[in-house]
Amino acid sequence: MTAFERPLFVVFLMFAAIALPFTAGSSHASDAPDISYLNSSSAPAAPPVDYDYRLFSEIVSIMYATEAAHSGIAKVYDIGDSWEKTNGTADRDILAMKISDNVEVEEDEPELLIMALHHAREWPTAEVATELILNLTDAYGSDARLSWLVDNREIWIVPVVNPDGHDYAMTTYDMWRKNRRLNYDGSFGVDLNRNYDGSQNGDPLGEWGGAGTSDLPSSDVYCGEAPFSEPETQAIRDLTQAHDFQIAIDFHTYGGLVLWPWNYVLDLAPDNDDLVRIGTEFAALNGYTPAQGIDLYATTGDSTDWLYGGEDIYAYCIEIGSDQDGFHPPEQDAVLGIINDNLPVALLAAELCGDREERAFDIAHAPVATREYDASGFEFSADITADRGVDVSALSVFYSVNSGAWQEVAMGTTASNDTYTATIPVQAIGSVVDYYFVAHDLGGVELMSPMYAPYEEYTFSVTGVLSDPPTADAGADGQASVGASYQFDGAGSDDDVGIDNYTWTFTDVAAQTLYEVSPNYVFDRPGSFTVTLTVKDAEAQTDADQVVVTVVDDTPPVADAGTDHLVMVGGSVSFEGSLSDDNVAVVSYEWKFVYNGSERTLTGVSPDFTFWTVDEYVVTLNVTDAAGNYDTDTVTVTVEAAAIPEFSGLIVPVTLVMVAFLVLMRRSRSGTQK
Numbered sequence: 001m002t003a004f005e006r007p008l009f010v011v012f013l014m015f016a017a018i019a020l021p022f023t024a025g026s027s028h029a030s031d032a033p034d035i036s037y038l039n040s041s042s043a044p045a046a047p048p049v050d051y052d053y054r055l056f057s058e059i060v061s062i063m064y065a066t067e068a069a070h071s072g073i074a075k076v077y078d079i080g081d082s083w084e085k086t087n088g089t090a091d092r093d094i095l096a097m098k099i100s101d102n103v104e105v106e107e108d109e110p111e112l113l114i115m116a117l118h119h120a121r122e123w124p125t126a127e128v129a130t131e132l133i134l135n136l137t138d139a140y141g142s143d144a145r146l147s148w149l150v151d152n153r154e155i156w157i158v159p160v161v162n163p164d165g166h167d168y169a170m171t172t173y174d175m176w177r178k179n180r181r182l183n184y185d186g187s188f189g190v191d192l193n194r195n196y197d198g199s200q201n202g203d204p205l206g207e208w209g210g211a212g213t214s215d216l217p218s219s220d221v222y223c224g225e226a227p228f229s230e231p232e233t234q235a236i237r238d239l240t241q242a243h244d245f246q247i248a249i250d251f252h253t254y255g256g257l258v259l260w261p262w263n264y265v266l267d268l269a270p271d272n273d274d275l276v277r278i279g280t281e282f283a284a285l286n287g288y289t290p291a292q293g294i295d296l297y298a299t300t301g302d303s304t305d306w307l308y309g310g311e312d313i314y315a316y317c318i319e320i321g322s323d324q325d326g327f328h329p330p331e332q333d334a335v336l337g338i339i340n341d342n343l344p345v346a347l348l349a350a351e352l353c354g355d356r357e358e359r360a361f362d363i364a365h366a367p368v369a370t371r372e373y374d375a376s377g378f379e380f381s382a383d384i385t386a387d388r389g390v391d392v393s394a395l396s397v398f399y400s401v402n403s404g405a406w407q408e409v410a411m412g413t414t415a416s417n418d419t420y421t422a423t424i425p426v427q428a429i430g431s432v433v434d435y436y437f438v439a440h441d442l443g444g445v446e447l448m449s450p451m452y453a454p455y456e457e458y459t460f461s462v463t464g465v466l467s468d469p470p471t472a473d474a475g476a477d478g479q480a481s482v483g484a485s486y487q488f489d490g491a492g493s494d495d496d497v498g499i500d501n502y503t504w505t506f507t508d509v510a511a512q513t514l515y516e517v518s519p520n521y522v523f524d525r526p527g528s529f530t531v532t533l534t535v536k537d538a539e540a541q542t543d544a545d546q547v548v549v550t551v552v553d554d555t556p557p558v559a560d561a562g563t564d565h566l567v568m569v570g571g572s573v574s575f576e577g578s579l580s581d582d583n584v585a586v587v588s589y590e591w592k593f594v595y596n597g598s599e600r601t602l603t604g605v606s607p608d609f610t611f612w613t614v615d616e617y618v619v620t621l622n623v624t625d626a627a628g629n630y631d632t633d634t635v636t637v638t639v640e641a642a643a644i645p646e647f648s649g650l651i652v653p654v655t656l657v658m659v660a661f662l663v664l665m666r667r668s669r670s671g672t673q674k
């Protein structure tokens, strides 16, 4: 029905539901009011509630919100533009959601592709895909199987392959099928599920544009002008070729069918046995009819023939919903039923893509709840068999003690062909040990036991009677010098079984731990340090003792008063003590000298002083460290008188000239007296 008709239909149903009891009552023979409808089994059905199909924009919002809330396991990838975006008439991206641990990394994990809404009107398919995104991310960390799938698979979900068509069908014409390309004849749309490049197996019958397609642009099954002419199918093609999907599901409505290739011919696909087996497993979950695609009708250029023939992906077209449901049933019950029927199919597909050929591979292990304490550790065995052969270089047991970090031990083979063993190291009595097996076959398939480890695991506890705990003895408190080696002494520690390890922990020196019985250590600063020795015996019993080390600085500093200075009277001297040194630090600088008969003291690394008296001064620098150690050095300051100004050079010649003049005058005067 069209969007316009839907509200009227709902009003009709509500009216019918209200009217029904009264109609039923009036037809009853008895005079007594008929209240049989109040009985739940005979009450009329409540008026159906409409399902609120999400708009494309709402699905986009959910995808980005999911990425934000689960950034470690969910990431949105823009894999292409819709036709209308390439044409500049709308802004819709084709979005894929990747769900996996380490989601930003392309890990070597089996990959699954889920696609929905190739066809615009097939709204429930986008709901299934969106709910799958929400289910996987919400359940991560709480549900063992789903968490395991997220950790061990790379799941790609494209909820809306055809965003233009989806928007158009949701808002304008609800029976629209194709994308929204404007064709050369003025009609709209290419059938995206006829636009893939055929079966790729060399059979001309399987080529694009064959059976089940039309060359007429206005046709609902118009295959386009060329294989992959549409940006929407190009996006799926490119995503597929950039990955290694083992299984793909393309959801469509309707008909209750699980379909596998080929779609174009009655011939069986080369992997028909596997395709049938997996398809039948899917059908057992959703209750649909499993069949080869052509059993519905022949098609070419559909997604699954190309994904299988071109990319070796076991590709399924699942027509969800019944014939009564149609393309997009309005009733909430119907849509929720479709979602509930098909989410398990998607999860099974994720599981099976780890080994789609399902070749025999088994880990047989008989767990026990307790193990007697054993100083040599706990040996575990499992019978591991694989059709393709066991990869004996890749068998491990992972174990965790008292919920600590997982640790790995390799398994080796024993005398028996299929029995492999590993030894978990000795653990203290009372310890609880979780463990699981991981095996690989020669086909690269990984298998765990229990299956969804580590969200499931085997557990045993260690039983037995403890020996006496050890006694830690960190030795007597001691004295150390800064920069000199100091030896701790843990040799006085004792245990009746034997001490396994010694740990010296420094709490007030920057993080430092030593692991010998009597380790040496060099303290780099003075102070009082408390050091804790923890000893552990073979049963992991511990004891601790503390020792206090008083560290003193007995190394004096080295004073350096710099080079001698020569200045004129009134000149300023900058002393330079910065080359003085200490193993810890110089804390004071004093410069002493006698000036005009009294002692002067300057402080600081580089003090200045102005000398106004001509003399030679011996200045003593005294440097001191925090421990009171000191050293001295001297520097000489020579202060010279100011030089004679240049004009004074004239005084001597002028004086000589004047003396000569006076002598000459006296001679001439005496001459005249004679």
Ligand SMILES: [Zn+2]
Binding pocket: 118, 119, 122, 193, 251, 252, 253
């Ligand atoms: Zn369809």
